[in-house]
Amino acid sequence: MTVLVVAEHDRGHLPEATLEALTSARSIAGGLGVPVHAAVMGEGADLTFAKLGEYGAEAIHHLTSENLGDYSPEAWGQALAGAVASASPSVVMASGTDRGNELMAQLAARADLPFVANCVDVAPDVTSMTRSQWGGALHEEASLAADVKLISMAPHTVESSPAAAAGAVSEMAVDVDASLTRTAIKDRVVLSEGITLSTAPVVVSGGRAVGSEEAFAPLEELAAELGGKVGCSRAVTNNGWRPHSDQVGQTGTRIAPTIYIASGISGATQHWVGAMGSKNILAINTDPEANMVTKANWAVLGDLHEVIPAITEEVRKRKG
Amino acid sequence: MRILCLVKRVPAPGARINITEDEQYVDDKNLGHAISPHEECGVEAAVQLIEAHGGEATVMSMGGADSEEQLRAAVSVGMAKMVLVPTDGSPKDPQETAAALTQAINDLEAAEGAFDLVIFGNESADQGGFQVGIRVAHALGRPMVNGIKGLSLEDAPEGHIIARREVDAGFEVYELPMPACVGVKEGINLPRYPTMKGRLASKKAELGTMEAAAEAGGQSQVRLKSPPEKVSETVILGNGPEAAPAVVDVLEELGVL
Numbered sequence: 243m244t245v246l247v248v249a250e251h252d253r254g255h256l257p258e259a260t261l262e263a264l265t266s267a268r269s270i271a272g273g274l275g276v277p278v279h280a281a282v283m284g285e286g287a288d289l290t291f292a293k294l295g296e297y298g299a300e301a302i303h304h305l306t307s308e309n310l311g312d313y314s315p316e317a318w319g320q321a322l323a324g325a326v327a328s329a330s331p332s333v334v335m336a337s338g339t340d341r342g343n344e345l346m347a348q349l350a351a352r353a354d355l356p357f358v359a360n361c362v363d364v365a366p367d368v369t370s371m372t373r374s375q376w377g378g379a380l381h382e383e384a385s386l387a388a389d390v391k392l393i394s395m396a397p398h399t400v401e402s403s404p405a406a407a408a409g410a411v412s413e414m415a416v417d418v419d420a421s422l423t424r425t426a427i428k429d430r431v432v433l434s435e436g437i438t439l440s441t442a443p444v445v446v447s448g449g450r451a452v453g454s455e456e457a458f459a460p461l462e463e464l465a466a467e468l469g470g471k472v473g474c475s476r477a478v479t480n481n482g483w484r485p486h487s488d489q490v491g492q493t494g495t496r497i498a499p500t501i502y503i504a505s506g507i508s509g510a511t512q513h514w515v516g517a518m519g520s521k522n523i524l525a526i527n528t529d530p531e532a533n534m535v536t537k538a539n540w541a542v543l544g545d546l547h548e549v550i551p552a553i554t555e556e557v558r559k560r561k562g
Numbered sequence: 563m564r565i566l567c568l569v570k571r572v573p574a575p576g577a578r579i580n581i582t583e584d585e586q587y588v589d590d591k592n593l594g595h596a597i598s599p600h601e602e603c604g605v606e607a608a609v610q611l612i613e614a615h616g617g618e619a620t621v622m623s624m625g626g627a628d629s630e631e632q633l634r635a636a637v638s639v640g641m642a643k644m645v646l647v648p649t650d651g652s653p654k655d656p657q658e659t660a661a662a663l664t665q666a667i668n669d670l671e672a673a674e675g676a677f678d679l680v681i682f683g684n685e686s687a688d689q690g691g692f693q694v695g696i697r698v699a700h701a702l703g704r705p706m707v708n709g710i711k712g713l714s715l716e717d718a719p720e721g722h723i724i725a726r727r728e729v730d731a732g733f734e735v736y737e738l739p740m741p742a743c744v745g746v747k748e749g750i751n752l753p754r755y756p757t758m759k760g761r762l763a764s765k766k767a768e769l770g771t772m773e774a775a776a777e778a779g780g781q782s783q784v785r786l787k788s789p790p791e792k793v794s795e796t797v798i799l800g801n802g803p804e805a806a807p808a809v810v811d812v813l814e815e816l817g818v819l
Contacts, residue, residue, distance in 0.1 A: 252729075313734075315696075315707055338692070340709045340727070343685075347693035347708075351700035356657055356780030359685075359692040362789075370784070375690055380579050380588070382689075383784040394692075424705045424739055433732035440730055444818050468818055476576075479749070486711070486749025487728060492575065492687065493599045493748040500818050512576045518792065522816060524809065525796075537794050540812055544802035552803030556810045557819065 244279045244301075245271040246331035248322060248349075249294055250341045252313065254286025256293050259337035261402035264297040266364075266395045267335055268405060273366035276332060278407065281305055281325050283416075285312045295409015297402065302411045303329060309418040313341070314426035317418050319348020324416035326353055326390060333368050338394035346394050356388050360396040368393070377492030377515035398498050398519040437471060439488065444470025445499045445520070447490055449513075450477040451506025451528075451546060458484065460547070461505070464554045467561075473497065475513050491516035505546035509534030526550070563617040563715075563740075565608040566667065566677040568695070569601040569636060571629040572688045585785035586653075588688065597632045600683030604746045606753040607713055608681055609640035615715055618642045620677075622670070622772075624663055626651025630769055638756035638764035645670060645770040653689060657779025660697030665774040667702065679723060680743040684708050699743035707736045708745035 247267045250260050264278065271278045280294045283305035294302050305321045322345060326334055334349065336342035338360040350357035360374040362381065368391045375382050378396065386393075439445065446465040448458055458472060465472045473490040474483070490497050491513045502520035507513060509525075509532060517523070525538035526546045535541045542549050573579075573593040580589040597605065608619040621636040623629040624647035633644035647666045654662070671677065680702075682695030692708075699706030711733075712726030718737060725744050726733040738744070756764070799808040813819045 316705060340684075340729075343692035344696065344708045347696035348700070350693060351660075351697040356655070357691075357693055358781050360690065372787075375688055375786070376575075376579055377687075377690065378789065380581075380688075381787050381789045383787065385782045385784055386780060387782075388780040425707050425736060427734045428737045429735035431726070431733040431735065435731070438730040468813065470818075480752065482752065489749065500816055501813065510576045511578060522812075523794075524799075524812065530798075536796060537792055538796050539794055540797045540799050540809070542799050542801070542805040542809060544805065548803045549805065549809075552806035553809050556806040557813070560810060560814070560819065 243274070243276045244329065244331045245274065245276060245333045245335065246326070246329060247278060247280045247299065248334065248336040248342065248345055249280045249282040249290055250336060250339060250345065251282065251286065251290050254289030256290050257339070258402060259339045259342060259397055261297050262397065262400055263335060263337040263342070263395060264294070264299065265400050265402045268298045270333060270335070270364055270368065274332060274368070277301070279303060279329070279331065281322060283310050283318060283321050291409060291411050296404050296406055298405045298407045299409050300407045302409055303414045304411055305416045306413050307416050307418040309420050309423055311423070312427045314423055315344050315348050316422040316425040318345055319352055320422055321416045321418050322349040323352035325414055328414065331390060333391045333393065336394045338396050342394050346392055350392050353390070355390055355392050356386060357392040358384055358386050359394050361393050362396050362399050364393065376511070378518065379511045379515050397496060437469070439471045439473055439495045440497055442471040443500045444468040444503070445473045445490070445497050446470055446503045446505070447473035447475065447507060448478065448505050448546065449475040449507035452478065452483070455483040457547070460550045460554065464550055467554055467557045470499070475507050504534050505550060507534050508532045509537060563611065563615055563678040564675060565611060565617065565619040566680045567601070567605050567608050567619060567621045567636065567641065568663065568680070568682050569605065569621055569623050569632055570598045570686045571595050571623060571625050571632040572598045572686065575599060575687050581786045581788065585787065586783070595631060597635060598683050598687040599748045600685065600746055602753050603748050603750050604681040604683055605636045605639060605641060606751045607746055610751065611713065611715070612640065620645060622647060622666065624659060625649055633769065634764040634767065637767045638760040639754055640760065643770060644767060645772050647772050647774050653783055655779040655781045656691040656693045656697065657781070658776045660694045660701065661776030662774040663694065664698050664701040665776065666772040667698065669772055669774070676741060678740045680704070682743065682745045684745045684747045695743060695745045702743070704741050704743050705738045706743040706745070707738065710744045710746045711750045713744065713750065
């Protein structure tokens with residue numbers, strides 16, 4: 243009996259989400275009195291071994307097949323189904339990222355098991371849990387009846403922390419149909435190097451009140467001074483002022499910056515669930531009753547068109 | 563090409579979410595309803611593919627009788643046909659939903675011919691199970707990639723479709739042999755508004771029905787509850803541009819400067 247963590251990675255790069263999943267897995271495994279194992283596969287899997295051990299994997303199952311290479315939801319999903327059949331874990335879990343949920347769903351479909359996505363709290367016996375609906379704006383108490391319990395944890399539910407374990411690596415040969423490489427990544431298009439909206443330490447966002455595409459220039463300037471990124475609300479992308487990849491929200495990006503500077507954003511539920519992972523929030527708004535203002539740590543009451551340039555100027559002054 | 567879009571009726575996103583007294587439903591008596599946002603973009607993606615390459619698109623929804631409103635909305639922006647897979651309207655678990663939809667799609671294809679592409683939303687706005695499309699695709703034996711924010715037949719080998727998935731630094735590119743399934747995300751396009759002609763067509767369109775039922779799966783909803791509110795004592799740093807020094811003090815304190 244084990245808690246098996248699906249180690250999501252991209253060509254050997256382990257995202258923070260996988261470390262969060264290992265951290266959550268340790269407390270679930272502790273409750274069940276079983277060890278944490280990890281399953282990892284594909285191109286660059288060997289680059290992840292050390293860190294998986296560092297974050298608590300007693301054993302690391304390196305799944306191997308000639309048909310496992312770069313990420314393929316179907317091939318990786320079938321490999322996981324094979325691993326679950328031979329390792330018989332009591333719980334299999336991942337972080338509720340795009341890939342994490344996709345792999346768990348692929349596994350669930352193949353193993354004909356239920357899968358509870360985006361849990362925020364899990365009972366010690368893993369037969370009941372609280373999970374996110376509406377991107378986290380609503381919670382559902384769910385029950386789970388299954389021999390092997392498949393769950394994912396909502397991102398940012400816990401902060402990752404290391405806890406070194408043996409991390410003993412063993413190879414596990416699995417059957418993967420050659421045909422399933424049909425969903426392997428064929429190519430990658432890199433649009434931005436360096437920090438991204440989801441990893442930026444500072445996000446400067448604007449809402450409908452910004453008023454136009456051009457009026458985002460001062461936000462760009464402030465974000466650049468702070469080494470951050472510009473985000474926006476759904477109203478902004480619906481108006482075509484910013485690309486959808488800049489949207490913070492339930493249907494956009496979940497952010498977790500050190501500080502989120504939300505200007506001219508009322509803070510509707512759809513936006514809030516994308517921003518609630520922020521460690522600190524500063525709201526700039528003319529309306530002291532706006533949701534974003536009441537939920538913020540700090541607020542400036544005023545017109546963002548005047549406040550943002552003033553902040554940029556002050557930052558520049560102090561930088562000398 | 564022939565395309566099938568799956569859509570779900572949900573309370574219009576964005577509003578404050580209240581729960582009914584029995585703690586089983588979102589209280590929607592004061593809310594409008596919409597097609598779940600990712601799926602609304604799926605409908606638009608299908609319409610654009612049909613406009614560019616010819617063919618016909620069908621929209622399918624599993625839900626209570628009131629889902630007809632969302633089916634007609636999809637027809638008003640370019641779906642040729644609509645099919646309801648009727649339920650009693652209560653929330654179904656992902657295994658049950660997927661099994662019923664698989665049966666309905668199989669029956670529809672047997673009657674009207676196979677689809678080259680089945681478009682799901684990445685996840686529903688309300689229950690957000692992140693799995694129904696993947697389960698259906700697996701049951702149909704078709705390739706499936708979720709999280710798609712670009713679809714194109716141009717530059718794809720014969721019989722394939724190119725699907726792009728947004729990741730942190732750019733896009734992953736997939737090349738799926740058809741028949742294929744995809745789960746799309748908002749941002750793949752900006753859905754159009756219906757034209758007057760589209761509205762008229764949607765009023766006249768005939769509602770098809772596919773009966774399908776399946777056993778409940780292993781996940782059950784016990785009750786809904788509001789998440790703990792983030793309570794924050796908001797410190798007002800000032801009014802207007804004069805607050806800038808106080809803001810920058812905060813930025814320095816946090817070490818982001």
